[in-house]
Amino acid sequence: MNAPTIASVNCGDCPIRHRAVCARCDADELGALDAIKYYRTYESGQPIIWSGDQMNFVGSVVSGIATLTQTMEDGRTQMVGLLLPSDFVGRPGRDGAAYNVVATTEVVMCCFRKKPFEELMVRTPHIAHRLLEMTLDELDAAREWMLVLGRKTAREKIASLLAIIARRDASLTPKNATNTMSFDLPLTREAMADYLGLTLETVSRQMSALKKDGVIELEGKRRVTVPDMGRLMEEAGDDSDGGLIG
Amino acid sequence: MNAPTIASVNCGDCPIRHRAVCARCDADELGALDAIKYYRTYESGQPIIWSGDQMNFVGSVVSGIATLTQTMEDGRTQMVGLLLPSDFVGRPGRDGAAYNVVATTEVVMCCFRKKPFEELMVRTPHIAHRLLEMTLDELDAAREWMLVLGRKTAREKIASLLAIIARRDASLTPKNATNTMSFDLPLTREAMADYLGLTLETVSRQMSALKKDGVIELEGKRRVTVPDMGRLMEEAGDDSDGGLIG
DNA sequence: CGAGCACTTGATCGCTTTCAATAGCTGTGG
């Protein structure tokens, strides 16, 4: 993958310009952000932030995928967030990180030093409002996820995760009036297990079962095609109509 | 319980004045809120908002306890939020309710008609900032909860819930340097089960087990006393030191 | 006193985990 040239992207050309925390900013505000931003690249597998560490920056994922995880002393881990391009990392007003953030693919971050960002936020309602909006969306996602974790069977969990990824992909590639869709799984079986509160063996078994039942098709380990999204939604235990329009 | 007199509380005397969405407001701003607020009381068990309904208001819980739940078509339900005094209900910028909100005890709400509140929020950064702060706290709580739902055993789940309630109670009654504490469970066994992604039978069994092992003592069905908070935290699978300072 | 409700307790079932072996892929080095 070729990452965008580091430290040289003009905000106006930024691929996440209208989805990230800066989405509502006007030219002046963008200039102020521009003055305190810098880019940083992380390799696949590399930690971005470790729980308990001092946070010196906040920022947005520009490209790539990262995971937010929580770990117990005995090693059990639960993913609590999946960070995609435009998602915000860090919490203004808090010093220590509460979660581990790990790059799952190569990740490019647009970082802001925390102190200047917080000061800017106080003066810039457009940023604060956008951040509120994004946080409310994340809270909704977390709550949908809680239903998945607390009440769904292993098969439903897998179907739910596939549906979420498929839906996101659809929003980025807004074509395809048909019912079928294809995408690359950005997660290992283990990461899927951590997402869903399962073991990786159970994930593997349920993937095989969904494949055997014709709900999904697999090409290699990572390429998934869903012949009938409605069917997948049924398997997820959701209203089949709630599909594409979120 | 005697509720505060309805429609006659001055914001300055409000019990949630410095914790709710209005916490940061100055006198003028409070006046503006005052002009669009009204109180409403719900009896125990009564629905406050039903998922899918049009939302005409947003507001704060003044007293009592309410639950936020999500339901699947076949009836499986998962609690996704526990609303205590000062917690905010509703999402500015969205018309339809996404969850069921039900009063678990008698509940008094301080309501704002949605439209005027949204307009006021745009003009009043103090409100938007406080709401952002509260939403970030809720997101943190939701993520801690996800670890509970996804990775903890039934016994750990129960211990975690008891620890959360105990900690909250401690923050309201800031005395008690000792290790022991007492509180009333505000939830039925079924509500606890919905909170934790368990069945009510399993909740009952694990409560009995924790009692038998001396982790908790029960007086009647609802009064719980914890002789040793450190022990409870261990049972919850948390760092025992993370206890009182959140 | 009996109905209704919340809760407890017992017995059994079944899904997911655990433990273990195997397959497939990729990269390295002889």
Added chain:
DNA sequence: CCACAGCTATTGAAAGCGATCAAGTGCTCG
């Protein structure tokens, strides 16, 4: 070019935990 290590994923067998089905208890209210 093949052998082998290391990693990810699949599959099988057995065990365990929580769910389910089913009584039974205790309390409140009529």
